[in-house]
Amino acid sequence: MRADRRSEGRAARPGSHRHRRRSGFRGRRPLLALLISGFLLVGVCAATGIAWDPFNGASAQAGPAPGAPQSAGPGSSAPGGSAPATGQPSDSPPPTKGAAAKGNPKGAVDTGAARPSGALPFDMPQPAALRSGAAGKKLVFAHYFTPYPLSLDNASANGDYYTRHYLNPDGESGKHERYGGLLRDRPLPTPPKAGDWEYANLQQEVRTARAAGIDGFTLDMLSLSGKNWDRSNLLMAAARSVDPAFKIMLMPDMTSLKTDDPGVLADALATLGDAPAAHRLPDGRLVVSPFKAEAKSAAWWTQVMEVLKSKHGIRTAFVPLFLDFGAHNGAFAPISYGFSEWGSRSYVGQESSTRDVRRAHDMGKIWMQPVSVQDARPNQGIYDEAGNTATLRSTWTHAIEDGADWVQLTTWNDYSEGSQFAPSLHNGHAYLDLTSYYLTKFKTGSWPEIVRDTLYLTARTQFANADPTGDQSLLMSLRKGSAAPRDTVEVLSFLAEPGVVRTTVGSTKGTHEAPAGIHSELLPLKAGAASAEVVRGGKAGAGVELPYPVDRKVEVQDLQYYAATSGRDR
Numbered sequence: 001m002r003a004d005r006r007s008e009g010r011a012a013r014p015g016s017h018r019h020r021r022r023s024g025f026r027g028r029r030p031l032l033a034l035l036i037s038g039f040l041l042v043g044v045c046a047a048t049g050i051a052w053d054p055f056n057g058a059s060a061q062a063g064p065a066p067g068a069p070q071s072a073g074p075g076s077s078a079p080g081g082s083a084p085a086t087g088q089p090s091d092s093p094p095p096t097k098g099a100a101a102k103g104n105p106k107g108a109v110d111t112g113a114a115r116p117s118g119a120l121p122f123d124m125p126q127p128a129a130l131r132s133g134a135a136g137k138k139l140v141f142a143h144y145f146t147p148y149p150l151s152l153d154n155a156s157a158n159g160d161y162y163t164r165h166y167l168n169p170d171g172e173s174g175k176h177e178r179y180g181g182l183l184r185d186r187p188l189p190t191p192p193k194a195g196d197w198e199y200a201n202l203q204q205e206v207r208t209a210r211a212a213g214i215d216g217f218t219l220d221m222l223s224l225s226g227k228n229w230d231r232s233n234l235l236m237a238a239a240r241s242v243d244p245a246f247k248i249m250l251m252p253d254m255t256s257l258k259t260d261d262p263g264v265l266a267d268a269l270a271t272l273g274d275a276p277a278a279h280r281l282p283d284g285r286l287v288v289s290p291f292k293a294e295a296k297s298a299a300w301w302t303q304v305m306e307v308l309k310s311k312h313g314i315r316t317a318f319v320p321l322f323l324d325f326g327a328h329n330g331a332f333a334p335i336s337y338g339f340s341e342w343g344s345r346s347y348v349g350q351e352s353s354t355r356d357v358r359r360a361h362d363m364g365k366i367w368m369q370p371v372s373v374q375d376a377r378p379n380q381g382i383y384d385e386a387g388n389t390a391t392l393r394s395t396w397t398h399a400i401e402d403g404a405d406w407v408q409l410t411t412w413n414d415y416s417e418g419s420q421f422a423p424s425l426h427n428g429h430a431y432l433d434l435t436s437y438y439l440t441k442f443k444t445g446s447w448p449e450i451v452r453d454t455l456y457l458t459a460r461t462q463f464a465n466a467d468p469t470g471d472q473s474l475l476m477s478l479r480k481g482s483a484a485p486r487d488t489v490e491v492l493s494f495l496a497e498p499g500v501v502r503t504t505v506g507s508t509k510g511t512h513e514a515p516a517g518i519h520s521e522l523l524p525l526k527a528g529a530a531s532a533e534v535v536r537g538g539k540a541g542a543g544v545e546l547p548y549p550v551d552r553k554v555e556v557q558d559l560q561y562y563a564a565t566s567g568r569d570r
Contacts, residue, residue, distance in 0.1 A: 109157070110150070110188040110423055112204035115211045119567040120433055121494035122448035125440060130213050131245060135443040138405065141249055141279075141368075142209055142412035142421060144217035144235065146228040149413075150190045150201040157189030166415075169470070169556065179378040180472040180556035183415045188423040198231070202238035206246055208423065209412070212432050213439045216247035216279055218289060218408055222256045224268045236275035247279035248272075249287050251321070254295035262300060266307035273314055281337075285317040289340060289368070293320030294328040302335055319368060321408075325356055333363050340408060343370030345419065346482040347390035350398050357402040369404035371395040371438075372411075373431050376418035376476060376559045383418075383476040383559045385483040388458040388490035389520070392431065396438035407442060409435065418560045426548065430456055430563035437494070450517060453499065453534045453542040455566040456492040459525060462554045463487050470555040487525035489546075491532045494518055500535045506550070511535075527552050533566075542566040 115124070129135065152161040165171030166183040176182040193200050209217065219235060222228045239246045250272055252265060259265055272278060273286045280286050286308070293301065301318065308314040317337040322328050325341040332339075339360045344350060353369060360367040372395050374386035384391070399407050413422045423429045434456060440448045464485035468475070478485060489505050493514045501514045506526030514521065514534075527550050533543030544566035 110190045110204070110208075112190070112207060114207075115429075116568065118452060119429070119565075120436060121450045121452055121454035121496075121567070122437060122440070123451060124213065124436055124448075125444070127210060127213070127243075127245070130440070130443050131215070134445065138407075138443045139215045140213065140407045140409070140439050140442065141216050141218045142214050142409040143220060143251070143414070144205075144248075144412050145220050145414040146222060146231040146235075148187065148415050149198065149231065150187045150205060151192075151197070154192050154197045156192060157186075160189075162186040169472070176379065178472070179381070179474040180468070180470065180558075182379060184376065184378065184418060184558045184560050185415055185420065185424045185426045187413065187415075188425055188428065199234055199238055202231075202235050203242050205413075205422070206239050206242040208432070210243055210246055212436045213443070214409070215245075216249060216277075217412060218249045218251045219272070220291065221250060221252045221268070221272075224257065224259070224264070232272060233275075236272060236277045239277040240275065244276065246277065248275075248277045249279040249289055252288070252290045254290050254292045262303035263307050263311075266304045266311065269304070270308060270312040270314055273308075273312075281317050285315045285337070287317045287319055287337075289319040289321055291321050291342075292323050293332065294322055294324065298331050298335055301332075305335070319366070321368070329359065329363070333365070336365060338366035338368060338405065340368035340406075341370065342410065343372065343395070344481070345372050345375030345384035345386065345391060346479070347385075347387045347394040348483045349481055350394050353395075353398045354402045357404055361403070366405040367403075368406040368408050369395075369399040369402070370410045371399055371407050371435070372409070372419060373421060374418060374561055375479075377416065378474070378476060378557070379416065381474045381476050382479050383482075384479050385464075385485050386561055387483055387486060388488060388522070388561055389431075389434065389456065389492055389563075390483075390490075392434060393438075393520075396435070396442070400438065400442050404442075407439075426560070427563040428565065429568055430458075430565040433565055433567060434492075450494050450496050453496055453566075454494045455501070455532050455534065455542055455544045456494075456563065457489070457530060457532055457544045457546045457565075458492070458561045458563045459489040459530055459546055459550065460487070460559060460561055461548045461550050462558060463525060463550075463552070464559065466552075466554050466557065468554050468557050472556055475557055476559055489523045489525055489530050491521045491523065492518070493521070493532075493534070495534065499541070501532055502535050502540070503530075503532045505530045525550060 155161070157163060162183070167181055167186060169177045169181045171181065190201060190204065216239070217235070219232055221232060236248055239248055250269055252269065257265065269286070269288060278286060301320070305316045305318065308316055318335055319338040319340060320332050320336055321340040321342065323342055325339060329339055341356065343353070357367045357369065371392070373392045374384065376383035409421050411417065411419045411421070413420050415424070421431050421435060423432060437448060464487055491501055491503060493501055495514055495516050497516050499514055500511050501521065502511050503509065503523060505523050506528030508526055510523070512521050529546065529549045531543065531545040534541040544564050546562060546564045548562050
């Protein structure tokens with residue numbers, strides 16, 4: 001599972017992702033939370049494995065290659081992969097009240113339509129403007145995690161695999177009961193599709209990322225066969241079909257791939273690297289950016305690159321991503337085009353990125369900076385205090401001010417880490433819309449002009465010290481080096497001119513003055529709903545409501561921040 005892939009941590013320094021576990025057994029039977037309901041669309045389609053041949057440009061409903069292991073179900077992977085293991089959907093229990101299955105009262109779904117006019121506080125430049133000149137040299141990628149695509153079974157969201165198994169503590173025969181269910185959020189539901197629905201859904205994700213200004217995905221290569229491998233190939237083709245300029249950077253995951261043979265990995269990289277969507281430098285070198293590169297020596301990676309060149313005719317630009325950059329950059333410098341690290345998920349401890357960017361540049365290397373929203377991992381018993389949007393704003397500010405060359409959004413869709421930027425059930429498009437603002441500054445060098453009032457509202461739906469009433473036995477504890485837990489509602493305002501913001505948090509009403517530009521106002525978390533609106537001259541303007549109320553009594557621990565924006569109709 002994903003937990004196994006990253007249980008070794010990110011970096012051995014304050015604010016790092018070196019994991020620790022808390023396993024306080026609580027011995028109470030879980031009382032399941034609210035049933036996901038209210039989705040607009042119904043219907044179920046059986047899931048089928050789809051293999052993609054990047055060389056002939058056509059999809060095929062095909063069985064596994066001779067000798068390849070069969071997929072056990074949605075999201076499963078070959079032995080040695082790290083996707084969540086799943087049981088057969090036909091043997092699963094009926095939909096039940098999932099741990100994080102907060103209601104969806106307005107039936108929000110993702111249809112893949114273009115970003116609506118007025119969704120952002122500024123006018124977003126066209127993709128061409130963000131990809132030309134100096135802006136085109138500042139690249140932004142989003143880390144794509146293949147186990148969690150938009151849909152696992154092409155079923156309606158009120159009874160699909162996410163609802164029945166990943167959000168449900170009793171799902172997959174109760175294997176996730178100990179931590180209250182595998183996930184606390186899911187992709188924003190998308191309607192079932194006819195035909196090659198997996199390919200169509202990947203195309204939709206590419207369109208969504210492109211509309212946000214993102215240049216491409218970093219593809220987490222979890223395995224070299226099975227469902228995750230098939231989905232990797234399919235993504236390469238989907239990206240090319242949507243936009244030839246949208247690129248996929250190859251990121252072999254060295255906590256998951258089980259080969260010690262440099263030639264085996266080189267062959268896999270060559271297969272994906274031959275696809276037109278593979279990210280290459282202008283001089284033709286294929287960019288390879290392994291996750292936890294230090295799992296293998298620099299000499300081993302040199303062999304991989306030699307095989308790529310001698311056997312496949314592929315020259316490589318090596319951009320290793322380290323969990324401990326300080327300990328390994330010197331040994332890898334002679335073979336590297338650039339460096340990256342996974343980074344911290346709390347708004348404190350970000351100052352070290354300034355030092356790391358400078359060190360990379362002093363060595364003549366480019367730097368890919370991690371930018372993140374938050375991190376909460378039920379199945380590992382760990383979380384970071386993100387401080388509402390403070391982590392997102394801090395990591396973006398460092399990428400901009402420290403002079404990073406590239407950015408990696410960590411992550412696009414890893415729902416098991418709660419780190420997703422992609423549109424989700426509990427966050428809508430809020431985090432992705434926010435990132436478009438900072439992305440524009442990063443790429444163009446100028447802050448976008450705020451031309452319309454937009455409010456972003458973030459809060460948890462439970463207090464940080466909530467004691468779940470169910471028998472979830474593994475609770476998340478704060479990661480060492482993180483900011484202290486806080487119970488706050490944040491009203492983040494983007495105003496074209498000064499105004500008054502009127503707020504309601506539970507039964508408490510208030511107002512505060514907000515200047516033109518960006519302003520963060522923190523309010524104490526209260527039980528009940530939260531909302532905010534801009535008021536000028538006695539007239540209400542832009543308004544936002546967080547559709548998930550705060551509860552004092554909870555059955556399952558959920559420490560993610562939920563988000564909403566006034567720029568979109570939820």
